[in-house]
Amino acid sequence: MNYSNRLKNLTLIFLASISLGLVACSDDEGEMPEVPATYVMEDQMARPAINTVFVTTGNKDNFNQTVPSQMGANFASAFESRLLALNAGYTTNALGHDAATFSGVLATDVLNVSLNGTTTFFDGTNVLTGRTLADDVISVELLLIFGGPDGTANPGLTDDHVDANDKAFLSTFPYMATPW
């Protein structure tokens, strides 16, 4: 939030608190009505590294402030430019997506999660049906960006060769490993 917006918000909050005060003063019971607090969005994400990799430096805050239903319209073409800057030789990927289709899928940053089947980012068969702790999500994304239609293009860029977490996950809730 820039300074003038912050100032504007502070002013609004100040005015709102004055009017609330007036309401309270005119209330013979003297009880302040309980107003539920408002929470305003600061960050959002679904799939890993989307904002990091695909949103240009000056637009990262803007992306975080855009609701997912508006992301495609606002960001798909910028994502396509970014995709082609990352991989100028992009044709299609292993999902069969051309640059425009893949950019459109990426720009709407939501995670599809199956309620009745396997939940995984990619397990060799199922694609984007959820995300487990152990999913090697970065290598999946690299493969889709650099790997070409059959995953064999740019072999030095399609796998970071970090295939697992640095600490074993737990078999029971809460599943994530204890902290270092």
Added chain:
Amino acid sequence: MKKTITLFAGLFVLATGIYLSAADHNEAPAVMGLGTDLADLFAYESPNNSNNMVLAATVSGLLSPNATATASFDEDMMIEFNIDNNGDNIEDLVVQCTFENNKVQMYGPYAPAAPGTSSTIDATEGMIEADITPYGTNAIVVSDGGISLFAGPRDDPFFFDLNQFGDILGGTATSFNNPGDDSLKGTNVLAIVAELPKSLLGSGESINLWVETKRKQ
């Protein structure tokens, strides 16, 4: 060769600002260093009960062990899981988590008063509360009405050779190493994990999910 040169010339342009970012850690200037900076989102069928889904989010990434001992959830933050049931990418249900007095409160899933960038909590809806697990102690888990809840520091489950990727984008390397080096090795995050019946999330075949952090005004 020309293709390679074009590829790396393109990558070079993208190098700025990626070094300290990861899954969503530290990715944008306005949230950098704030408690509301999301690191990651996970959603998967419970390995112990196929009727359940696990929803998990992490914030305050890249904590050293020393920093973890004094790290705490921002008390003005809401972590909100957003669930779209009909494919329009507008939330139909939310799960809202707040952090007060060393405890975590979880509301929902329920339909929000209105979708979008502002949220309120409907205090008439059911709420589950658990102690936030302090650093260095066993996980505190509260289970109520078929829902399990945990909040506290954990090892960051994300892994990526981010430094080598930065070098590739910066033009000082042309490929990943094998084996790579996990840039998040030995770092922690603050995590919230909830396990709940899938039936609470929708009756269709799938949902669209995303997580938001919101700040109390």
